[in-house]
Amino acid sequence: MAQIELDLAHAYKPNPQVETDYALLPLKMSFRDGGAYALLGPSGCGKTTMLNIMSGLVVPSQGTVKFDGVDVTRSSPQERNIAQVFQFPVIYDTMTVAQNLAFPLKNRQVPADQIRKRVGQIAEMLDMSHQLDMRAAGLSADQKQKISLGRGLVRSDVSAVLFDEPLTVIDPHLKWQLRRKLKQIHHELKLTLIYVTHDQVEALTFADEVVVMTRGKAVQVGSAEALFERPAHTFVGHFIGSPGMNFLPAQAGGGVLTVQGQAVQVPQGLAVPEGALKLGIRPEYLQVSAVAEPGTLAAVVRQVQDVGTYQMVTCDAVGVVLKLRLTPQAQAPQVGAQVFLHVLGPHTCFYKNEELVA
Amino acid sequence: MQLILEGVGKSVSGQVHLYPQTLALHPGQVTVLLGATQAGKTSLMRIMAGLDTPTQGRVLVDGQDVTGLAVRHRNVAMVYQQFINYPSMTVFDNIASPLKLSGQADVAKRVHELATKLHIEMFLDRLPAELSGGQQQRVALARALAKKAPLMLLDEPLVNLDYKLREELREELAQLFATGDSTVVYATTEPAEALLLGGYTAVLDRGRLLQYGPTAEVFHQPASIQVASAFSDPPMNLLPAQTSATGVALPGGFELPLALPASAPKDVVLGARASALRVQGQPGDLQLPGVVELAEISGSDTFVHAQTPVGNLVAQLTGVHEFKLGAPISLFLQPSQVYVFDAAGPLVMAPLRSGRMG
Numbered sequence: 169m170a171q172i173e174l175d176l177a178h179a180y181k182p183n184p185q186v187e188t189d190y191a192l193l194p195l196k197m198s199f200r201d202g203g204a205y206a207l208l209g210p211s212g213c214g215k216t217t218m219l220n221i222m223s224g225l226v227v228p229s230q231g232t233v234k235f236d237g238v239d240v241t242r243s244s245p246q247e248r249n250i251a252q253v254f255q256f257p258v259i260y261d262t263m264t265v266a267q268n269l270a271f272p273l274k275n276r277q278v279p280a281d282q283i284r285k286r287v288g289q290i291a292e293m294l295d296m297s298h299q300l301d302m303r304a305a306g307l308s309a310d311q312k313q314k315i316s317l318g319r320g321l322v323r324s325d326v327s328a329v330l331f332d333e334p335l336t337v338i339d340p341h342l343k344w345q346l347r348r349k350l351k352q353i354h355h356e357l358k359l360t361l362i363y364v365t366h367d368q369v370e371a372l373t374f375a376d377e378v379v380v381m382t383r384g385k386a387v388q389v390g391s392a393e394a395l396f397e398r399p400a401h402t403f404v405g406h407f408i409g410s411p412g413m414n415f416l417p418a419q420a421g422g423g424v425l426t427v428q429g430q431a432v433q434v435p436q437g438l439a440v441p442e443g444a445l446k447l448g449i450r451p452e453y454l455q456v457s458a459v460a461e462p463g464t465l466a467a468v469v470r471q472v473q474d475v476g477t478y479q480m481v482t483c484d485a486v487g488v489v490l491k492l493r494l495t496p497q498a499q500a501p502q503v504g505a506q507v508f509l510h511v512l513g514p515h516t517c518f519y520k521n522e523e524l525v526a
Numbered sequence: 527m528q529l530i531l532e533g534v535g536k537s538v539s540g541q542v543h544l545y546p547q548t549l550a551l552h553p554g555q556v557t558v559l560l561g562a563t564q565a566g567k568t569s570l571m572r573i574m575a576g577l578d579t580p581t582q583g584r585v586l587v588d589g590q591d592v593t594g595l596a597v598r599h600r601n602v603a604m605v606y607q608q609f610i611n612y613p614s615m616t617v618f619d620n621i622a623s624p625l626k627l628s629g630q631a632d633v634a635k636r637v638h639e640l641a642t643k644l645h646i647e648m649f650l651d652r653l654p655a656e657l658s659g660g661q662q663q664r665v666a667l668a669r670a671l672a673k674k675a676p677l678m679l680l681d682e683p684l685v686n687l688d689y690k691l692r693e694e695l696r697e698e699l700a701q702l703f704a705t706g707d708s709t710v711v712y713a714t715t716e717p718a719e720a721l722l723l724g725g726y727t728a729v730l731d732r733g734r735l736l737q738y739g740p741t742a743e744v745f746h747q748p749a750s751i752q753v754a755s756a757f758s759d760p761p762m763n764l765l766p767a768q769t770s771a772t773g774v775a776l777p778g779g780f781e782l783p784l785a786l787p788a789s790a791p792k793d794v795v796l797g798a799r800a801s802a803l804r805v806q807g808q809p810g811d812l813q814l815p816g817v818v819e820l821a822e823i824s825g826s827d828t829f830v831h832a833q834t835p836v837g838n839l840v841a842q843l844t845g846v847h848e849f850k851l852g853a854p855i856s857l858f859l860q861p862s863q864v865y866v867f868d869a870a871g872p873l874v875m876a877p878l879r880s881g882r883m884g
Contacts, residue, residue, distance in 0.1 A: 347822060352820065409826045410825055476742070
């Protein structure tokens with residue numbers, strides 16, 4: 169296992185001039201030995217490029233990749249001793265499940281009794297013990313992908329295991345179990361795991377630290393809690409959470425805050441930065457009152473949806489759409505009613521130029 | 527348009543894909559077909575479209591038997607998982623093609639209207655291959671809408687998109703469907719998607735139609751354990767129990783006071799949605815001691831898996847919460863929030879939805 173350090177940038181075309189020419193803008197990042205990381209972002213954000221640079225499938229156009237301090241920028245995946253799991257199953261159909269799992273170990277001349285032990289352990293973790301003697305050809309896509317995961321995890325001497333959207337072909341109900349398995353496996357095997365996904369649930373559940381990426385840039389590296397409570401960039405607030413954070417353009421100065429010309433009284437004890445701001449409030453934290461109070465903004469209820477496990481209320485406040493979540497038991501306001509939304513409160517985040525300032 | 531499937535069944539070379547089922551779609555509304563892969567969603571849609579002929583039963587459109595009528599003689603628009611467009615035509619011509627075929631006037635105006643609605647008006651001169659996946663699917667959706675067909679079939683149209691794009695497009699689609707111009711059928715594997723789309727939901731499981739009704743009603747009043755399992759993510763907590771003099775008795779000597787109907791059988795299954803379990807107690811709660819197996823985090827919720835004396839449970843908590851693996855935990859459950867099923871499957875009792883009454 170290894171600590172991985174990146175100090176690089178990458179452009180797929182020669183002579184990059186402007187930011188958009190880069191698939192990855194210049195960055196410095198370090199992945200701790202034994203850590204579980206997720207690279208999270210929409211398609212085209214650079215997460216797969218970053219993974220491929222770590223695995224050795226792509227050589228960065230500038231800078232270096234180091235494994236435990238050794239420059240491996242131009243080394244192949246084999247030389248880096250990397251295990252990889254892809255979106256779709258990569259297995260041998262003619263082999264049994266056990267033979268498939270054993271294959272990476274056999275290639276490395278691991279003694280037979282050790283192979284048997286490790287294959288048994290991995291199969292047990294993935295609930296495949298009863299299928300060890302079955303031929304892979306007869307299994308469903310789900311099961312085949314589980315073998316792929318097992319093959320990625322079976323060697324204990326790898327520098328890191330890299331996953332590229334490994335649960336894409338898995339049914340939602342089984343996804344639940346596999347996310348849980350991967351997390352447990354990480355705690356038991358202590359491998360360095362790096363996981364690329366566009367799915368926030370997979371990323372936040374799986375990783376100790378999530379790297380949120382957009383447009384070739386890592387905008388925040390942090391725990392699930394940090395990304396939820398204090399998004400460092402408006403993109404993180406938007407991207408994490410369903411629905412994402414609400415944003416309200418505002419102007420503050422001399423103890424007064426206005427939103428599109430409407431004054432909002434600043435609650436006592438709350439410090440508000442001066443100047444042109446964006447307020448960020450999560451739907452989970454947006455409180456609603458029937459009457460005006462300090463920190464509230466008048467709004468009109470546009471829609472109330474019963475989403476089963478909660479109610480989603482969509483409001484319009486001076487032309488901005490704001491969403492909030494209520495428990496299924498809560499009394500939801502009527503559509504068309506005027507309400508007052510607590511846009512200034514202990515959970516409100518303040519942004520300037522899309523970056524968190526307070 | 528009124529579409530009725532009357533005792534429709536489908537077998538292919540001796541294998542049953544659809545068991546005989548009757549389904550009368552609500553005209554001008556959205557019907558969600560909800561079920562795991564292989565549930566029969568696509569088979570059912572192909573029969574609705576006229577792409578396949580049922581082995582038995584009849585398809586009625588506004589009272590007319592159209593069972594054997596091929597798709598080209600029906601007025602149906604379809605959108606698939608894959609982004610299907612004419613690759614050599616510009617976005618404009620793609621959207622215009624159904625309008626030209628039907629000899630409509632004002633083609634350019636209509637194309638611009640639809641493109642604006644789906645936020646692709648800036649790409650009208652491009653070829654589909656020059657667009658991102660989300661934009662390509664918007665083109666396919668615009669073309670389907672351009673057809674103004676009385677029946678619109680969408681087979682997991684958002685499954686291949688990033689979840690944020692999915693969130694955005696789903697909301698736009700719900701608004702487009704709300705005009706009531708078409709009868710819409712929308713297949714998905716995701717319970718949350720059905721709830722967000724609203725309308726009506728038909729729950730399918732291994733070729734069987736289990737329940738059809740208003741989406742929120744099917745969710746809150748599932749007819750059976752099978753429906754409850756299919757229509758919950760995370761899966762509903764299901765615990766084998768026995769009726770007692772005062773309610774139900776759970777494994778480990780736990781009792782839940784409940785006023786069950788006299789007809790309730792001895793052997794029952796207690797159902798508790800993950801969102802009904804809390805970590806803070808309230809008066810009248812049943813307290814269940816347990817050990818944390820794993821905490822999964824979506825952007826907005828934390829799903830705590832715990833081992834308890836009554837069985838393994840999943841609790842859904844709003845926001846991001848950290849739990850150590852193996853840490854002790856107490857889960858609280860209000861007796862009024864549980865479902866009781868006959869162990870053989872049918873619903874005996876669903877929670878009263880008090881919050882929605884007064």
